[in-house]
Amino acid sequence: MTQTDMTKLDKIFNNNPQSPGSLITVLQDIQREFRYLPREALEKTAEILNVPLSKVYSASTFYAVFSLKPRGEKIVRVCKGTACHIKGADIILEQLESGLGIKAGETTKDLKYTIELVNCVGACALAPVMLVNEKYYGNVRCDRVMKLVEKD
Amino acid sequence: MVNITINGKVVRATEGEMLLDVIRREGINIPTLCQHDALEPAGNCRLCMVEITRTEWDGWKKYVTSCLYPVEEGLIVSTHTSELHEIRKTILDLLLANSPHSDVLQKMAEEYGLHKTSYEPNLEGDNCIMCYACTRICEVLGKSAISPVMRGHEKVIAPPFGEEPPDCIGCLACAHICPTNVITWTDENLTRTIWKKKFELIACEKCGKATISRDFAEYLIEKRGLPKEYFNTCDDCKRVELAQKMGALVDKAKEVAL
Ligand code: FES
Numbered sequence A: 001m002t003q004t005d006m007t008k009l010d011k012i013f014n015n016n017p018q019s020p021g022s023l024i025t026v027l028q029d030i031q032r033e034f035r036y037l038p039r040e041a042l043e044k045t046a047e048i049l050n051v052p053l054s055k056v057y058s059a060s061t062f063y064a065v066f067s068l069k070p071r072g073e074k075i076v077r078v079c080k081g082t083a084c085h086i087k088g089a090d091i092i093l094e095q096l097e098s099g100l101g102i103k104a105g106e107t108t109k110d111l112k113y114t115i116e117l118v119n120c121v122g123a124c125a126l127a128p129v130m131l132v133n134e135k136y137y138g139n140v141r142c143d144r145v146m147k148l149v150e151k152d
Numbered sequence B: 001m002v003n004i005t006i007n008g009k010v011v012r013a014t015e016g017e018m019l020l021d022v023i024r025r026e027g028i029n030i031p032t033l034c035q036h037d038a039l040e041p042a043g044n045c046r047l048c049m050v051e052i053t054r055t056e057w058d059g060w061k062k063y064v065t066s067c068l069y070p071v072e073e074g075l076i077v078s079t080h081t082s083e084l085h086e087i088r089k090t091i092l093d094l095l096l097a098n099s100p101h102s103d104v105l106q107k108m109a110e111e112y113g114l115h116k117t118s119y120e121p122n123l124e125g126d127n128c129i130m131c132y133a134c135t136r137i138c139e140v141l142g143k144s145a146i147s148p149v150m151r152g153h154e155k156v157i158a159p160p161f162g163e164e165p166p167d168c169i170g171c172l173a174c175a176h177i178c179p180t181n182v183i184t185w186t187d188e189n190l191t192r193t194i195w196k197k198k199f200e201l202i203a204c205e206k207c208g209k210a211t212i213s214r215d216f217a218e219y220l221i222e223k224r225g226l227p228k229e230y231f232n233t234c235d236d237c238k239r240v241e242l243a244q245k246m247g248a249l250v251d252k253a254k255e256v257a258l
């Protein structure tokens, strides 16, 4: 981690009560700031919050929002829930994987895109659904997939 | 004190005490895997299930994990009904499906007339039943070197980052407490390996036999205030030494008496 990363990390620790109870909020802040949980940050968290490293690691691997590997600027989530599955989520995923040259769960080398799978985002009426970061796209057509991803 | 009924017999128990403890005190045997006296009850294996009811429940009854159920006045408990037999059998069937190679589970299942799982067996299963006895005891010892990692069917018990656990002191508590003997270690000459981490074992000053790991001894000296010399000799030599001392005392007493 660079010096600026360290400063960012310190800021996160200073914004939270430095006790075991802050574990999840601190991890969320780190995830937001770095888009993943760098190992050194986890080690530092254990030390500052006085939580065993094993527990920090356990929480980091338990929640789907946390990632131990760097994630892309744009997280593209493809819904693979029942409704979306029936409405062709597979084809959308295919388009995406070939368009970005990575598989689900992977991140492009330039750290721009990550593909993730989710199981129902609660918008089944709009199936098939795809998310780019926080933005939802419903009734996605396979020929539009890459356009939506590259938008903005 | 409260009065409860277990299998038709009125039994006295301390309020708040766990049902399983009372049942065992009565000499009744029910299977358990995740319970251990050194641990807080966790209710992870579900095998200790019993049936409870109360007169005012009007025939209504429910099934609870006895290791986690504090006794209260008027409880009516059954430990061996045909429904309970089925429940325990199903639990063992499921555990066995995920750990078909576990001899411990096989033996327990046999007692319920189950020779092999009726589900699709997970042949790659590693016999871990996720009872967390290991991580719990490690926490009790003040170390928490290992923990559950990942979630759902991917979950395993492992050290952080899958590497040598920095907090492990090689005490073997996790390996000894594991009900299905999943956690393995090796002792070779004076080197112990567990969780891929190597530890130096202290050799007994008298007989040279390997005793406990140096890290564990140091931890006990620091945390439990045990004297340093305590770890110089092994248990056997300590016993011999004590016997010799006592023998000398007896001789002396004889001399005085004469
Ligand atoms: S299945 Fe995709 S939103 Fe429900």
Ligand code: FES
Pocket: B032, B033, B034, B035, B042, B043, B044, B045, B046, B047, B048, B049, B065, B066, B067, B068
């Ligand atoms: S002993 Fe009660 S659930 Fe395992």
